[in-house]
Amino acid sequence: MDYDRMIETARTFYAALAQSNTKEWWDDHRETYDTILKPSAEALLHDITPLLAKRTGVKIEEKLFRPNRDVRFSKDKTPYKTHIHMMWTMKTGGRQEPVFFFGVSPDYVTVGGGLKTFDKAVLDDWRKMVDLDGDRIGEIIAALVKKGFVLDEPDLKRVPQPYAADHPLAEHLKRKGMVARRSLGLGPIPEAIMVAFDALAPFNTMLADIAEG
DSSP: OOHHHHHHHHHHHHHHHHHSOSHHHHHHHHHHIIIIIHHHHHHHHHHHHHHHHHHHSSEEEEEEOOSBOOOTTOSOOOOBOSSEEEEEEEEOOSSSOOEEEEEEOSSOEEEEEEESSOOHHHHHHHHHHHHHSHHHHHHHHHHHHHTTOEEOOOSOSSOOTTSOTTOTTHHHHTOSSEEEEEEOOSSSTTHHHHHHHHHHHHHHHHHHHHHHO
């Protein structure tokens, strides 16, 4: 499968869609999605899944996100997403299950992973672990950042009670989820994606252990 072609086609396709995000445009151009983008994305999902299962030691569930936007509660009524995203979920059986993801838009080709929003019980345990085992968690996150990953901004402005405002990992105590992402590195696909996912694996495993309960 020519995944480089998929990425190039996706960036061109979604750039044009962003200029005319209508059902009429989609209907006129959907052959590109149906014959190139969707089949390539599904093939990539299938290629990565066994590699991730071997790397993480757990079952992996794959997902290609649908092209339509859910506009029911949005002021933006444009009908289609201007990107193609796919996701691999670690089926750990825990309270929450970390994911790996890959996406292409006119502006980015990105890889990442984590848990976007902690459930309340998982959030409580996350904060406890940051406080009690901060050195290990800090090392895992620092290793990820050293490899070019960027964490989403903290959700809170202040460190939550009962933790000290000057806690050495105050930034992570202010998070309500943990997601790390970076631009896709150089190299053939899916190998380049797996290089990124290999770097993310300890991070996601740490989150899976906390979410296990």
